[in-house]
Every structure is written in C-alpha cells, then in structure tokens.
Amino acid sequence: MFQELEGRHALITGAGAGIGAAIALQLAQAGCRLTLCGRSQGTLQAQVEALRVQVPDVAVLIAPMDVADEHAVQAAVQQAQARFGPVNILVNNAGQASSQPFAKTDAVLWQQMLNVNLTGTYHCIQAVLPGMLEAAKSGTPGRIVNIASTAGLKGYAYVSAYVAAKHGVVGLTKALALELARKGVTVNAICPGYTETDIVREAVQNIVSKTGKSEAEARQALAASNPQQRLVQPQEVAQSVLWLCAAGSNAINGQAIAIDGGELAG
Template identity: 45%
Template sequence: MSLAGRRALVTGGGSGVGACCARALAAAGAVVTICGRNAAALDRVAESAPGIAARVCNITDEAAVAGLFADGAFDIVVANAGVSDSAPLTRTTLDQFRAMIDVNLTGSFLTIREALRGMEGRDWGRVIAIASTASLKGYAYVAPYAAAKHGVLGLVRSAALEVAKKGITVNAVCPGFLDTAMTQRSIDTIVAKTGRSRDDARAQLAATNPMGRLVPPADVAETVLWLCGPGSAMVTGQAISISGGETS
C-alpha cells in the first residue's frame, strides 16, 4: 500500500503509539506532521525517519489546534494524544476529572472537528481516534478516563454518520493495555501502592487483555494503515478492539 501524496497528522506523536503510527505512515509514503507538548521527544521521532516534521501543540487549546491546519488540510488525521490517571472514584477530585476530559475528550473533539473542516469538498479522508477498550467497558479506578474514552467513541460514531457519503471515514482503534511508557507508569503506581513486584503488576495488567499480553504499539499502527488502505473504504463509525476482546 502506498500513501504517497497524502498528508497525515498524528497528535501525541512524541512517543508510544503515536510515534509508531507516524513512522508507519511515513514508511508508506505519507508526509507526516506529529504534534505534542514535549519538543525534545517530538524532535527525536522526527529525526528517526524521513518524512516526519514536528510541531509543538497543546491539543486542549482551540487556537493551537486550528493552527496545525493553517498550512493546509490533512488527508489522514490520527487523534492519538491522551493521558491516564488512576484513583478510586471517591478520591478523585474535580480537577483530576476535568484533566481526563480535557485531554482525552476535548482534545479529540478539537482535532476531529478541524480534520473534518479541512476535508470539506474532498472525496477522500481518514480520521482515526486512538481510543481504548475503556471506550467499550468500565475499569475500576479509572472512571474519569473511561468516561472520556466512552465520549470519544460517541464522537467518532456521530461524526462518521455526518460524512459517510463524502468518501471520508471516521473510526476508533481501541487497544487494551499497551506495551508503552503510559502502561509502565501504571505499573509504577501499582508497585508503589501495593508493594507488589513489577512482574506481578505487569502480569495483572496484561491479564485484562484476553490474549494475556500487553498490546504492541506496532499492532495499532498496522490497524491505522489498514484503515487508510483501499480495503477499508466501507468501514466507518467502528470501534476496532486490539486485545482479543470486544469489537463493535
């Protein structure tokens, strides 16, 4: 599959799944822009492969997100940026809740809205939100994160219906616990709060994925590429689970 001539944007592209998606899209021939808040991390990814340019951007800032599109529309937009936090719901502050909503849901809304605005009048476009299996079910101790990710899925399904007849697809990729730095931070939290070993904590998280292992970021990137390919033109408004579990 060739994406030569396509312009792609990946939010949260400085590490983990975002970096992996950016490299995969660039390898397929797309001209890729990555954005995030950590300039050094973004530069490392941009320097790791040809065809990737870096932009610093806070995706919760409406003007900043609009600025990403100032130089022209993108053909492919991967709304990947997100954060996670863990606490019992009864100990979760309003500020913590708002932080999860701001980055995971509001950031996705702003990104997807600008993506679709830029695609108006075109006959091809791919918008892909990197959501989570927390879009499909609840998880204890991450209620605000799950609420935000459920919102992302509602946003995706609704947007998909609005543009379904225009050659533009909008889908969500929903991985379980990933083999990324974000999961490593979750492991650190479990170790700190329970005294369990890192191996036990890692196994606990991996066990929530039906296949019993953490999801490789490359699997997410391959799914993103498939959604950009010719065999997926009729796939829209879908939540594609990458964990061996739920699909819809």
C-alpha cells in the same frame, strides 16, 4: 502495497512516542507526508530523527501543541496546512490516564481527563475537517482514526474519568461517521487493550507503589486481562491504523475496533 497513500498528508497527535511513534513510522513507510504533534518539541524532534533512519526521504513537519488548547490546535493545523495542504488523515492519538477511586476523583482530575482525551479529539477534528472535506470533494478521501481504548467499550475500576472520556470518544466516532458517510470521509476508533506505552509504564509504577508488588508482578497483573496473557505492542495498533487509512477499508465506518487479544470476546 499502500501506494494510494503516497503523498497524503497525515497529522498525528501524541506522535512523540509509543503508539503515535509507531503510527508515524507505518504512514511514513506508506509514503505519507507527516505532521507530528505533541507537547514536547524535543521529543518530537527525536522522533523525526528516528524516523529518518528508517525512512530517509520522509517529508515531516513538527507542530507542537496541547490538544486541550483550542487556539494551539488551530495554530498547529494552520501551520501544517500551509506546509503540506489539507490534512487527509487525522489520527487522534494524544491521551492521558490518571487512576483514583471515584470518591477521590475531584473536578480538576475529571475535567483534565475530558479535556485531553475527549475535548482534544473534538478540537483536532474541528480544525482539520473543513480542508479534509474540500480535498474529499476533489477525490482524495479523508480518514479520521481516533485512538480510544477498551476503556471506551467497557468499565474499569479506579479510572472512572478516563473511562467516561474514552466512551465519549467512541460515541463521537459513531455520530460523526454517520454525518460524513456520504462526504468521502470515514471515522473509526481503534480501542487497544493494555499496550506497551508510557501510560502502561506509569500504571505499573502506580501498582508497585500502592501494592508492594514487583514490577514484573504488576506487568503480569495488567497482561492478565488479555487472553493471550501479554501486552499489546504499539506496532500492532499502528498496523490497524494503516489498514483503516487504505483504500480497501472504504466501507469500514463508525466502528470501534478492539485490539486486545480477545479481552472483550468473553
């Protein structure tokens, strides 16, 4: 169904679990060669082993890095390009969320949210874009997919730094899409609502510790923002990424697509 993706080089950050792992599986099944990035070598290795159970012949490279570290990103991308050639698909999935009232959001927390969620996205695009553009000139289109959040499209209380960073990701997506529109590269953002990931599990524990609610009540409180009254599943986000990478989405550019069960519809 996605034969045009066979052999394309996809680099995914935050690839060890959750949404990143689901994206890796979808792209592996479409025939992409994968570079999996994250901070934990062990977590990435476990993900490779899980991938090979479902896609035994997947071509995959582990390139540990912290997206907030520009030099680490450059080194990882150089390693990836030496193995598989230019990156054709970049999925900026690495992210971090911390909850504090604004009055308790100090400069360290503020900068950490920007570093991981926004500047990390910038670092990765800067590193892969020259090679991606060269490949596009030769006929292999490029795709940049930034995993933002509904927090990039609306406000949420007690996560002001995270919301600011994710709004920045959406703004970067739109600006870069215009710059690259005639160069064979599309740039889009996926904006999931509360999704079954480690970030949400941490949010649940935070609610439990601060409010005394049960874990089930905390999960329901997060799911309540979704009109479908459930958490989004990582594979639902991954399938949207796969669609954006396919040939049929050539005209989809500069968009911030909410995967939220209708949360932003009202």
